[in-house]
Amino acid sequence: MADFPESHVVRVRANEHDAKRIADHLLERFFEGEGAVGAFEASDGSWVAEAHFPDLPDKHAIAAAVTEIKQDASVEYETLAAKDWIAASLEGLKIVRAGRFAIHGSHDRDKIRANEIGVEIEAALAFGTGHHGTTLGCLRALERLARTDKPKRILDVGTGTAVLAIAAARVFKAPVIGTEIDRASVVVAKENVRANRASPYVGLLHTGSLSAPTIAQYAPYDLIFANILLPVLKQLSRPIASLAAPGATVILSGLLPWQALAALTRYRAQGMRLVRRETIENWTTLTLRKL
Numbered sequence: 001m002a003d004f005p006e007s008h009v010v011r012v013r014a015n016e017h018d019a020k021r022i023a024d025h026l027l028e029r030f031f032e033g034e035g036a037v038g039a040f041e042a043s044d045g046s047w048v049a050e051a052h053f054p055d056l057p058d059k060h061a062i063a064a065a066v067t068e069i070k071q072d073a074s075v076e077y078e079t080l081a082a083k084d085w086i087a088a089s090l091e092g093l094k095i096v097r098a099g100r101f102a103i104h105g106s107h108d109r110d111k112i113r114a115n116e117i118g119v120e121i122e123a124a125l126a127f128g129t130g131h132h133g134t135t136l137g138c139l140r141a142l143e144r145l146a147r148t149d150k151p152k153r154i155l156d157v158g159t160g161t162a163v164l165a166i167a168a169a170r171v172f173k174a175p176v177i178g179t180e181i182d183r184a185s186v187v188v189a190k191e192n193v194r195a196n197r198a199s200p201y202v203g204l205l206h207t208g209s210l211s212a213p214t215i216a217q218y219a220p221y222d223l224i225f226a227n228i229l230l231p232v233l234k235q236l237s238r239p240i241a242s243l244a245a246p247g248a249t250v251i252l253s254g255l256l257p258w259q260a261l262a263a264l265t266r267y268r269a270q271g272m273r274l275v276r277r278e279t280i281e282n283w284t285t286l287t288l289r290k291l
Helices: 016-030 059-067 085-091 106-111 133-146 163-172 183-195 213-218 230-235 237-243 257-268
Strands: 007-014 037-041 047-053 075-080 096-098 101-104 117-120 154-157 176-180 202-206 221-227 244-255 272-280 283-290
Touching: 007 016, 016 037, 016 047, 016 059, 059 075, 096 133, 101 106, 101 133, 101 163, 106 117, 117 163, 133 163, 133 221, 133 244, 133 272, 133 283, 154 163, 163 176, 163 183, 163 202, 163 221, 176 183, 176 213, 183 202, 202 213, 221 237, 230 237, 230 244, 230 257, 237 244, 237 257, 244 257, 244 272, 257 272, 257 283
Parallel strands: 101 117, 154 176, 154 221, 176 202, 221 244
Antiparallel strands: 007 047, 007 075, 037 047, 096 101, 244 283, 272 283
């Protein structure tokens, strides 16, 4: 059983404008552009900037950074106890349905309906069980695309558990290349591909670059997924555009609603237009088409 250390959460309550600015400022100051930081609307209508730290942050440094944006802001701290999150997530892991797709664990294998495409994914050291709003948004976008298009070559950037790669391979019976920068995630993804009998279609690469020879070999792609955080999506806008065929569909997620415009602006500059925007559980998915 895995042993996961405690983590630390910093929260600042403010109006929408200040919460977003504080979140951006914390991201730049403490995470060098990438991290578990965001601003969201709470159930009572107020706004919260929130940052998750693996180690207890210097509270004086945090307070100083926050007051640079809002002088009278109150900073809240919470420590999340060490926990085996994999085991905990498996306990409550239910089937997630998105159109014809049914994402499930092995314990629900016998509950998949005859007209569904079952994708078996276990919660593990990789992102993407279908329960997160970003993954579900991508699955819904994939389901809509499958009604009208049949892409012949597919790229899944930051594949995680390979749930999107497997789902696309199952519905289109087309080759899919999945890239992943995290080695542990690649191990998980390979096992999921094998368990779903998708090995004839899905190839996985341990890489953080889109210039690998194997990726170039299969280009251009008719469908590209990129379910990653905004800073990485912005960095990859040009490489993704160069790999996309004319008329290709590009599905982006990993975006908080207020980040969607920044991503859209970057990809429009690369010759793409917005087809659909959908927000699920405070996460936005963009479906784009390359002109």
